[in-house]
Amino acid sequence: MKANRFVVLAVSLVVAANAFAAPVLVMFVDGSAQVLSGTAWKKLDFDDKFDSAQSVKLVAGAVLELKAQNGSMVTIAAPGTYLVDTLFKPRTESSAIASVAGKLEKLAKGGPVDQTVAGVRGSEAVVAKETMWAGGTVEADEAAKEAFQAAQTGNHSGAYALYMEAFSLYVDASDPTGAARAAYSASLSAIATGSGARALSALRAAAPEDAGALRGSYALNLATLSARYGASADAKTLLNKAIAAGWFDDPAVLADARTLLSGL
Numbered sequence: 001m002k003a004n005r006f007v008v009l010a011v012s013l014v015v016a017a018n019a020f021a022a023p024v025l026v027m028f029v030d031g032s033a034q035v036l037s038g039t040a041w042k043k044l045d046f047d048d049k050f051d052s053a054q055s056v057k058l059v060a061g062a063v064l065e066l067k068a069q070n071g072s073m074v075t076i077a078a079p080g081t082y083l084v085d086t087l088f089k090p091r092t093e094s095s096a097i098a099s100v101a102g103k104l105e106k107l108a109k110g111g112p113v114d115q116t117v118a119g120v121r122g123s124e125a126v127v128a129k130e131t132m133w134a135g136g137t138v139e140a141d142e143a144a145k146e147a148f149q150a151a152q153t154g155n156h157s158g159a160y161a162l163y164m165e166a167f168s169l170y171v172d173a174s175d176p177t178g179a180a181r182a183a184y185s186a187s188l189s190a191i192a193t194g195s196g197a198r199a200l201s202a203l204r205a206a207a208p209e210d211a212g213a214l215r216g217s218y219a220l221n222l223a224t225l226s227a228r229y230g231a232s233a234d235a236k237t238l239l240n241k242a243i244a245a246g247w248f249d250d251p252a253v254l255a256d257a258r259t260l261l262s263g264l
Contacts (some may be wrong), residue, residue, distance in 0.1 A: 021053035024066045024084060027073065030201040031062030052084045061204065063229070065197035075197040076232035093228070096263025100224050100256045108191035108199075140169035144182055147189070156192035163189055164202065180210035184218050187225075200225040208238070208247065216248040220257050227264060236264045 026048040034041040035048070036055045044056070058064060060079045066087070067073050074087045093101075111173065147162035163186035170178035183206040190198035200222070208219040219242040227235035239261045248254035 010121060021051050021085070022069050023049050024052050024068050025049050027064035027067045028063070028195060028197040028201070030204075031195075032059040033057070033062045033064040047095055050084075052088065055081055063197050063201045063204070063255070069188045073194070075200070075229045077197070077200055077226060078232075078234075094263040096259050097224065097227050100220070100260045101228055103256065104221055104224055105191055108188040110192075111184050127141060137173040137175075138168055140166050140173060140175070140178060140182070143169060144178075144185070147182075147185065151185075151189055151192075155190045158197065160186050160189035160202075167202070167205065176206070176210040177212055180206035180208070180218065181212070181214055182206075184214055184221070187221060196225055196229065200229060208242065209245075213249070216242065216250060216253045216257075219247055220253055220260070223257070224260060227260065232264050236261065239264075 026044050026046055029044050029046060033044045035050050036042075036046055036056045036057070037050070041057060050261065052068070056064065056076075058076060058079050062079070063075065063077045065073060065075045068088055069112070072088060075153035076082060076087065143162050143166035145167060147159045150156075150162060163182050167179050167182040167186060170176075171215055183202045186202040187199040190196070190202060201227065203218065203222040208215045208222060211218040220239055223235040223238045223242075226238070239257050242248060243254070243257060243261075247255055
């Protein structure tokens with residue numbers, strides 16, 4: 001009888017543990033991200049499903065976006081090993097990160113601050129070839145133009161895909177400025193779709209210093225998303241570099257950069 005009670009207790013503990021576990025879905029992954037399956041680490045890919053009681057591991061530069069059964073999303077972008085269940089627990093974001101991130105989301109969704117980008121009219125920064133797409137191939141320019149038109153109609157998912165296509169074409173054409181600016185625009189479209197992971201991945205694909213007049217906004221957005229998704233050290237390094245180099249020509253962008261830095 002005593003042995004049976006131990007068996008019942010063991011089974012009850014297993015059932016209780018499983019009651020808190022739920023399947024999660026990989027919505028986006030970039031770089032090396034793995035899940036612990038039994039005693040082995042398995043590479044994660046888009047649309048993979050696994051149990052929230054499992055652990056995931058990211059290397060430097062990786063970004064992972066997960067979706068729970070209840071629709072909640074979580075993104076991680078710092079190297080380390082994480083128990084997935086803990087990632088979905090409520091967390092309080094610092095007021096500095098929340099404030100600057102809120103402005104970024106408003107910009108991406110076409111709010112009032114969408115009128116200017118780093119001191120340049122937003123429409124001019126995106127549309128004018130001599131400003132935004134100088135030096136790119138015809139194919140890259142066309143993809144960028146189609147992306148902007150898609151964003152104007154509210155098709156942010158389509159715009160993101162087209163901006164990333166333009167990014168690849170600019171890279172192939174050895175045009176780092178065009179590539180950086182396409183990555184910047186892709187990140188805004190990704191945020192408008194609700195995917196901060198795609199936005200961060202796009203920004204990480206290029207360098208702020210290659211974005212010309214957009215370098216200040218680029219650096220701020222990259223730092224904001226890095227901080228929001230756990231890579232605070234990267235954000236701090238970038239902000240210190242950008243401030244020292246004078247990348248923030250717009251006083252408002254500089255103020256936001258300092259606000260963000262104060263909260264890291």
